[in-house]
Amino acid sequence: MKAMRSIFIVAIAAGAALALSACGERPQVITYKQGSYQGKPDTPPWNGAQWGGNKQQWENAIHQRAQDQNEYKRIGG
Amino acid sequence: MARMKFLCDAERCIACNGCVTACKQENDVPWGVNRRRVVSMNVGVPGERSISVACMHCSDAPCMAVCPVDCFYHTEEGVVLHDKDLCIGCGYCFYACPFGAPQFPQTGAFGVRGKMDKCTFCAGGPEPDGSQAEFEKYGRNRLAEGKLPACAEMCSTKALLGGDGNTIADIYRDRVLHRGKGAEVWGWATAYKLPPSNGTKPAAASGGSKS
Numbered sequence: 084m085k086a087m088r089s090i091f092i093v094a095i096a097a098g099a100a101l102a103l104s105a106c107g108e109r110p111q112v113i114t115y116k117q118g119s120y121q122g123k124p125d126t127p128p129w130n131g132a133q134w135g136g137n138k139q140q141w142e143n144a145i146h147q148r149a150q151d152q153n154e155y156k157r158i159g160g
Numbered sequence: 161m162a163r164m165k166f167l168c169d170a171e172r173c174i175a176c177n178g179c180v181t182a183c184k185q186e187n188d189v190p191w192g193v194n195r196r197r198v199v200s201m202n203v204g205v206p207g208e209r210s211i212s213v214a215c216m217h218c219s220d221a222p223c224m225a226v227c228p229v230d231c232f233y234h235t236e237e238g239v240v241l242h243d244k245d246l247c248i249g250c251g252y253c254f255y256a257c258p259f260g261a262p263q264f265p266q267t268g269a270f271g272v273r274g275k276m277d278k279c280t281f282c283a284g285g286p287e288p289d290g291s292q293a294e295f296e297k298y299g300r301n302r303l304a305e306g307k308l309p310a311c312a313e314m315c316s317t318k319a320l321l322g323g324d325g326n327t328i329a330d331i332y333r334d335r336v337l338h339r340g341k342g343a344e345v346w347g348w349a350t351a352y353k354l355p356p357s358n359g360t361k362p363a364a365a366s367g368g369s370k371s
Contacts, residue, residue, distance in 0.1 A: 117220075118230035122243025125286040127236050128304040144306035149323030152312065153331040155338055 163219065163238025164281050164303075165325040166312065167332055168211040171345050172319035175200050175210035179311035179320050183214070186282065186310035187299025193263040195279040196311055212311065212320045215240060215261035215279035223253035223262060237303070238325075239281040244297050247275040281322070282309040 128134075129141035151157055175198050183189065183196045196214035217240045224232040224240065231246035232253075253276060254262040265274040284301030287294035294301055302310065312322030321328040339345050 117224050118227060118232075120233040120243075121230040122233065122246040123286040125233065125235065125241065126289060128283065128289065128301070131289045131304045133305065141306060145303070145308065145323065146327060148306065148308050148313075149321075149327040149331070152308075152318055152321050152323070152328070153334060154318060155334055 163325045164217060164283075164323065165238070165328060166212075166214065166216060166281075166309075167321045167328050168213070169319045169321070169332065169335070170209040170211050171339075172317045173198070173210040173212060174317055174319070176316060178314055178316055179212045182310040182314035183279070186302070187280075188295070189277070189299065190265050193265050193277050195261075195263060195277065212315075213259055213261075214311070215257075215281075216259055217279075217281055222256035222258070226252045226256040228252060233286075235283060237283075239283045239303075241280055241283060241285055241298075242276065242278070243286050244275045244277075249273050249275045251276075279309075282307070 127138070129138045130136050134141045177198050180194060180196050180198060184194075187195065189195055196212060198210055198212050200208065200210040202208045217238060219238070221232065221234075221240050224230075224234075227242075228250060229246050229248055231243045233241055233243075235241060249264060251262075251264065251273065254260070254264070261278045262276045263278060264276055266272065267274060280298050282300060282302035284290075284294045284304065285298035287297060289301050289304040300310075302308065307313065309322045312320045315321075321331055
């Protein structure tokens with residue numbers, strides 16, 4: 084009787100281990116790691132003669148330009 | 161400033177290929193290379209949609225990850241660019257890119273593959289801004305001129321939006337709020353301005369009684 088009980092407990096434990104085994108699955112999504120750029124350095128767009136390094140002025144111009152894509156504001160809707 | 165992004169509104173795109181033409185013209189893109197293309201789904205059946213696809217300037221770009229010579233870089237405003245002087249034209253980036261953005265010019269009788277070419281968000285490359293060398297290798301640098309990509313600015317229906325991610329998201333949200341969704345977008349009432357509740361229908365919406 085005691086042996087049967089032990090076998091039963093072992094079977095339950097094995098079943099639980101099998102059922103939980105999927106919980107240990109590793110994520111299969113690749114984590115990309117960026118390389119370090121080896122080419123020539125680039126200058127930001129606001130460093131040209133037109134903006135003279137004024138990033139805020141460039142950002143305002145780009146923002147205003149982007150707003151022109153919204154016809155509800157550009158021509159009314 | 162957040163990050164420069166493209167957003168294509170599938171409800172508006174009419175597959176006119178104006179964006180493709182604008183890109184080719186603005187950047188003097190060689191024959192056989194398409195930095196941008198229009199993809200249509202369910203052609204000829206109800207539910208047909210088209211979207212304009214190019215480099216999406218991914219925040220975590222797979223092309224950058226697989227490049228064996230590390231010729232890619234992110235600009236401060238989030239544009240993915242590359243140095244053609246360093247590129248060896250191996251094609252790894254093409255296999256890694258989920259959008260098929262990297263393009264390879266082919267020359268000669270045996271189709272020798274050249275260095276990779278892709279959408280630059282009209283931001284040129286690592287050559288001096290606005291220089292002839294930059295134009296010949298990467299196309300025009302419109303960002304340095306305070307302009308947005310030619311494809312987005314030329315889009316006749318404004319389906320393709322380009323610019324700061326937060327700004328174009330606001331424009332799209334505003335648009336969706338105005339037009340609604342589903343049948344409201346292209347429904348009869350939208351097309352013919354059916355009065356909402358006065359009980360009378362305009363002539364165009366009455367069913368067309370012939371006399």
